[in-house]
Amino acid sequence: MQILSRRSATGRALGPFICQSCKRSLRKFSITTARPRGPPPPPPSGYAHLTSRRLISIAGSDAPKFLHGIITQSVVDEAITGGRQRQNAQPRITAANSTIGAPGFYTGFLNATGRVLHDVFIYRDTLGIAGGDAAEGEAFVIEVDAAQVEALAKHIKRYKLRSKLKFRILDEEECVAWQVWDDSTSAFTSASPSSPAPIPSTLQQLAQQQPKDFLVLQDARAPGMGFRVLSSGGGGGAQKTLEEALELPRSDDAAYRVRRYLRGVAEGQAEIPREHALPLESNMDVTGGIDFRKGCYVGQELTIRTRHRGVVRKRILPCLLYPSTSTSTSSQSPPPPQQLEYNPYIVDGSGEGEQGKEGLAAEDVPAGLSIGRAAAKGRSAGTWLTGAGNVGLALCRLPIMTDVELPGETAAGAPFNPQADEFVVRWGADAETGQDGRSLKVKAFVPDWLRERLREDNDSASAH
Structure with missing residues (x-):
């Protein structure tokens, strides 16, 4: 039996269609909808x-x-x-x-x-x-x-x-x-x-x-x-x-x-876009990829200037994707998730009924989408890069999406509230209004190792 997909006048999927003749027959059919999934959880x-x-x-x-x-x-x-010790050269004692x-x-x-x-x-x-x-x-x-x-x-x-x-x-x-x-x-x-x-x-x-x-x-x-x-x-x-x-x-x-x-x-290029990403925004400074005391190399000028004079306001962070609408009967939206836990898919509750729910995964989210505040319009909070299942990476504005305090800067607006502040990515037919499109909320997390290395980096910079 051929199962056809029903669509409304606007082209929206309404679930599978079975003809009346087949419904009246004594045969039983099992209807399953394929759910996009990311890879299984990684082994320890x-x-x-x-x-x-x-x-x-x-x-x-x-x-x-x-x-x-x-x-x-x-x-x-x-x-x-050239195999010779330079005159008055001192050995560098660095990591x-x-x-x-x-x-x-x-x-x-x-x-x-x-x-x-x-x-x-x-x-x-x-x-x-x-x-x-x-x-x-x-x-x-x-x-x-x-x-x-x-x-x-x-x-x-x-x-x-x-x-x-x-x-x-x-x-x-x-x-x-x-x-x-x-x-x-x-x-x-x-x-x-x-x-x-x-x-x-x-x-x-x-x-x-x-x-x-x-x-x-x-x-x-x-x-x-x-x-x-x-x-x-x-x-x-x-x-x-x-x-x-x-x-x-x-x-x-x-x-x-x-x-x-x-x-x-x-x-890789999907996560560190070629000729667009800056090394410090890509965390190459805190992951041991840059020697700030070495001599001239290609691209050194901007890297050193950013290190000593600028403030890195954006960094790549791990993010969790979760439904943009509540699936419960309560009218009040659930609070943002507080833990970064991997699942192979996201259940988006924007459809009508069980057959209307669409299984989404991070692989469905186009790369390069702007991340904005869920409840208000304004400055972009970050850029979605790539992901798998319900997790991924995004280039996030630290003062907006996290509680990280930048050295020498004061908050321009209200401080980040992890219990209330929510952010969203939208894509589809009309991403600006959200009509006939898709959306998912994004929660950024700052790993403990990154917090510690940023703190050490700030302490080292202030000491000099």
Whole structure:
């Protein structure tokens, strides 16, 4: 039997249609409406092949100096130039110093106006991906958003000029990136860029026993992110080795993505829009992606000026989506949710009856929507970026959507009230009036780790 969808004169879906002849028959039919859903809740422990990321190999005698000049982090010690100690040069004692001898680090490529082109992890190539021609310390592997790997290769070619180096995009049969996490172990959960936790024994043994096959790097962007693992060769053999060595269940890239959203960690062009996002608004300063004491690099001027003279009023935050209308019989709207908890979908109660309810998920919300106050018109409170299930990331105005106090500024209006202030995204046929369109309310959360790092950052800035 064919079940047809009924629609009103305005085109609104009214539920499934069954002809009278079929209704009178003795046959029973089960009618189900497909509900859009996000991925299932991520497991508390596991490992995942990061299919959303690709790798570039870069090697040569000029590779360290070349990268040092076009990224936001330190690759070489600037007290040493051309293998010689500069006269009267003092060693820098900063948290970023750890990147100079570390197996890898988080950083970014900026354009000349200080906008983010690519957020990346850069690893020192101890796996021999570049081949036998590269000397020790002169080969690196760059991990970037898979959709932007070609653009990054063109960016490197543009600045290469006569530098003595070679680079190429790696096939997945050559090298694969993984993420490993375990919320039950403190070594996985208590990490920060300034005080990294020791590598868990299982991962340490793996890297020591097979140093040419596996490279382990702590993902210290936020507590609980876990560890990055690079494996040489195809993903099949590495998957089996990881499963045997770690004794953790295999997960997928979608679970890793939800874990990032819950912690407020943005990654890739969809979440850090290319040539539009600023590194400090994208939290690259508090996730250890910027060395503010290094010398000149592409995009440094605006980044340093914002750091020392400006105030970062917008930041990417984790957000929860919830229905814009109450589904209960009470005329009073329920208070905004107070906890950031993941569900694979949102139930929107704007329809009529059970069949009229439409299952919504964050994947249905178009990227780039303006977030406004639910009860009043006025200045935009933020911009929706992307999400999964009922959570996602948004670029939020801190004084409007949160209780974060900016240093040296006083509130222009009434202070943020978490029990009453609500915000909404609208889209559809007439997003301005909400007629024949859709809407969802948005609740922004400031993670504890972000509050703490912002406080430390403000204290450090005031001390200088």
